[in-house]
Amino acid sequence: MRSPTGGAPKFLNLFHIRFPIGAMASIGHRISGVLLLIGLPLLALTLERSLSSEVAFESLWPAVASPWWGLLLVILVWAAAQHVLAGVRHLLMDIGIGSPLAQARTSAWAVILTAAIIALATAIRWLA
Amino acid sequence: MRVFVGQRAWLLQRASALALLLFLALGAALLLVGPPLTYERWHALATSLPGAVIIVLLFAALSLHGWIGARDIVLDYIHSMPARLSVLGIIAVILFAIVIRVALTMAAHLSLVT
């Protein structure tokens, strides 16, 4: 059956929607997941390099000292922290722990802030 | 155990997440417990049979978990069937290649040791 509103407009401008904190945690989970997926080939290459020779192993850390690799490291650390924390939150909520709204809001805030703090700490340590 | 079809991806996503959490704890223990992680210690651990198996399992779990997540994103945002199948195909090939390559690398290191 063709709906009578076939060519009808839809309101779906995401900038005009006020997202609750849970939605922020969720989109953060998704974005960090994509970043980690992009980082996966890099992790495989790092593994190969770390095992190939002592020189290659020792050269891994100085490589991170370059600004671009450092920035990438901070981004991936944020992504890993965000994804793992949000993931644990979801695993617990799946079995009913923290799934009432008030608790879910608190844990969403906690995940976002903790991941940000971990990324910030990594950045500070990298700069120091 | 009978696993429903629709439920399978959801369950595997959670199972692989739990496995990855375990690997994460192992990795943290490796860095925090015992002597500092020098090349010798890392190489000995990683190229031992249990170490190599764990590393291959880690990448398999990462790839499986990443595949389910990527598929969810594609099902949400890409609705044209040709585009959907192309993107899924590319992701599958890359993830599969990564696991195979890591497995071959670890196998090569194992045979060098023995």
Added chain:
Amino acid sequence: MHIRIYRYDPETGAQPHMQDYTIELESGDKKLLDVLMRLKNIDDSLSFRRSCREGVCGSDAMNINGRNGLACITALSTLKEPVVLRPLPGFPVIRDLVVDMTQFFAHYHEIKPYLINDDVPPERERLQTPEQRERLNGLYECILCACCSAFCPSYWWNPDKFIGPAGLLQAYRFIVDSRDTATAERLAYLDDVYRLYRCRTIMNCTEVCPKGLSPSHAIEGIRLELVRASS
């Protein structure tokens, strides 16, 4: 009070636009719907649905300052100006704030929202213990206003295939009903990558439910029932 309202007239075919209204509040104006009704007297081209005007019928769901809610139970004192009113997100707009709910109700019917029990009916009624009846609380109160489904990103991306929070809440209401004997069939129907498993537990549904219900909790329950049924 300054109100900005999404306007769309299918007869002109013009693109939707936002129209500004300014209206003096009167002492009787308590809820958003009070003001909307008075605006309708001034500009009778303004279209929106309303019926019971007390949060029971679920007709006047709309996007109020970026969140879905019922105009009739939204207190004016809680709203920041300008009050921006848009139709439910992701639903086809028929006119102004009136959206096409066809698909939404199709998903409701799809989960068979009625008791299925082919056993011989008892002489008077199928009795429940207080505990069995208790399980329906927080589920049966749904008024099908669509605030939840229209605030669910997963429903926005796949409104044709994902049943959405409202439909899944109702599905769970019949799954946990002790008088219903079709639990296995209901679960088998929901076991689908689209119908149930598009939910990513964002919880936008629970955030906006004007009746304070928790569709996300119902979905959590369905997924656990499916785990139990499969092991």
